[in-house]
Amino acid sequence: DNSVYTKSCPSNGEFICPSSGKPCSCGESNALNCEKSVGGATCIEHKPVSYNEIDGSLYKEKELIFPPELVLRNNLPLKLHGFGGIRWYRPLILKQVLDLKSLYPAAKLVVGNTEVGIEINFKNAQYPILISVTHVRELNVLSIKEDGLEIGSSVRLSRLQDVLKEMIADREVHEASSCRAINDQLKWFAGKQVKNVASVGGNICTASPIS
Template sequence: IKSSSENKPSGEFICPSTGKPCSCGESKFHNCESSSGAVFGECWPVSYSEIDGSFYNEKELIFPPELLLRNNLPLKLHGFGGINWFRPLKLKYLLDLKSNYPEAKLIVGNTEVGIEINFKNARYPILISVTHVPELNVLSIKENGLEIGSSVRLSKLQEFLKKVIAERDKSETSSCRAISDQLKWFAGKQVKNAASVGGNICTASPISDLNPLWMAARAVFQIIDSKGKIRTVLAKDFFLGYRKVDISQGEILLSIFLPWNKHCEFVKEFKQSHRREDDIALVNAGMRVHL
């Protein structure tokens, strides 16, 4: 914020108190009143032209470059009640932790475990954050389909699928379109920014929006144990019952392989809920037809 003794800037103006565009620039001085009723003295408003926001939507302030350059470090934290929280940076270290603590809960967005702890009085003494393991954040296009890391955020998956749909032949991407369309109605944007693909799968909720589609699309889950041995399971065989999956305590879900569709093969999503947006499903379905 510039004082009245400085030169008046040009361009579109922001109210010094609210940070939103206003008519401050119409007069030489302006007393700005905030939503709380506080009045700010005579001042010049800040111009958007003083901020390099050319790469950002709605001229938001840029993310501090120093934080982007900061090196990630493995973490071990001790919490209240004897809780230990780990953040490994390599798959090997994650597997070692899982071997030492087979009952540990893996965390990405904490959208499910957080609810269990805060509202269901669940207690998990060992929590492992898998957000920074590169092998679990893979998004790659293979010859026969897509490889999706289990820690990939749902919003990032949605963006990736839109790109794939635009670039690939329409006959190959029916499953991609179905999953992308279902993600439109999957919770809110904040949840999709935090929640992961693997977390949603392994929770095995009966009202999951995506699990019926993984099964219909003939997806294959890659599971790795603490010794690094990988096995594959078809999505249709992975879910054993109510919140039960084919994965042992010493294993983790590594990635999901989504195959391309064949010619004249169509996959379609369905969701019925009380509200169209940001609501849990009454009925979910994933369908595949091969003509």
């Protein structure tokens, strides 16, 4: 809604900030920046600049968008070093995961870190090698097929829940009975924030009693 970002003035003439909803001066079309010089003060006029499209087209009355460079960036394999010699890897394809597990058989695979993080912080578990499989495309497959549903082990629970609801709405009752049972269970499983990062495979592998 463009009205959220346009200038709003009540009867008394005060500008109402679209961010805070309170009177402020951020709606002034021009801002003066005065710099002192030998001959006195020099005022430079600055106009607010904002963009509404990824291509950067000028649109003066809107707020700045999320940086398009971050939206369009390509994912890269990562290798990070932490305190105490901890190493953290983020492969992008299944072969890279298998190669890392071949080099480090004891490495721990993580997605949302909802279980491993608890073990490290509260149970003093030591995992010097961590492999994040969040971006492995083969493990993020989630597709509806004629004979069922293919679910990758790195698929987040919130994403799975959305697809289950779609299956329940589109399929006959007897065809979607398993989907309905899983969806009913997910309603009681943690909060939205946890389901946004927790994975299907992670909860099956850890077999946590709280899951």
